[in-house]
Amino acid sequence: MADSDPKIQLKYLQFLQAAILQAVTGFSRLYGYAKDNSGPLKPTLETVKTAIGPAYRKFHHLPIQVLQFVDRNIDESVKVSTQAVSEARSSVVSEVEKKKVKIVDTASGIANSVYAKYEPVAEQYAVSAWKSLNRLPLFPRVANGVMVPTAAYWSDKYNEKVMITAGKGYRIASYLPLVPTEKIARVFSTHRQVSAPAATN
Incomplete structure (x- = not known):
C-alpha cells in the first residue's frame, strides 16, 4: 500500500x-x-x-x-x-546601524559642547580646592610625595590601556575619555608659579 x-x-x-x-x-x-x-x-x-x-x-x-x-x-x-x-x-539591521551612528554623533556633539562650556569652570574649582588643601599642615608633603606621583602613574596607565584597546578595534574604548595629564600638570604648575611669589610676600 x-x-x-x-x-x-x-x-x-x-x-x-x-x-x-x-x-x-x-x-x-x-x-x-x-x-x-x-x-x-x-x-x-x-x-x-x-x-x-x-x-x-x-x-x-x-x-x-x-x-x-x-x-x-x-x-x-x-x-x-x-x-x-x-x-x-x-535592511532593518542596516537602518538600526545608521540610527545608532546618528545617535552617537549627536551624543558626542552634546558631550563636547558641555565639556567645552564647563571645563574652564571645573578647572578653576580644582585649582581653588588644591590651593585650599595646600594651606593645611603636612598636606603639601603628602600630596607631592605620595598622591601626585600615584595619580600620575595610574592616569598614564589608564591612558595607555585606553589607547591600546582602541588601537585593537574595541569600539567602546574609542568613547572613553583620556585623562589630560599634561594639561593638569600645566595648570597646577602655573598655579604654583603664580602663588609662589604671593606666598613669599
Whole structure:
C-alpha cells in the first residue's frame, strides 16, 4: 500500500499523512465489522466491494500524490518567505546601524559642547580646592610625595590601556575619555608659579 511506503517523506504534512492512515485503518476495521455482522446484506456488501474495487485501485495513490504536491508547494513558500525575512532583517539591521551612528554623533556633539562650556569652570574649582588643601599642615608633603606621583602613574596607565584597546578595534574604548595629564600638570604648575611669589610676600 502506498500509505505505508517508507520512500514517501513529507516535510510539513506528516501529521496529515498519519491522520489519513489512521482514518483508513479505522474505516477498514469498520468495514470488516459491518461485513461480519451484516447477515442478509452480505451479498450486497460484496457487490459494493466489487464495484468500488477498480476505482479504489486506480485512485488510491492520489491522496499521497496530492499531499506531496501540497508539501512541495509549502516548502517552496517557506524558502521564499525565509529569504524575504532574511532580506528584511538585514535592511532593518542596516537602518538600526545608521540610527545608532546618528545617535552617537549627536551624543558626542552634546558631550563636547558641555565639556567645552564647563571645563574652564571645573578647572578653576580644582585649582581653588588644591590651593585650599595646600594651606593645611603636612598636606603639601603628602600630596607631592605620595598622591601626585600615584595619580600620575595610574592616569598614564589608564591612558595607555585606553589607547591600546582602541588601537585593537574595541569600539567602546574609542568613547572613553583620556585623562589630560599634561594639561593638569600645566595648570597646577602655573598655579604654583603664580602663588609662589604671593606666598613669599
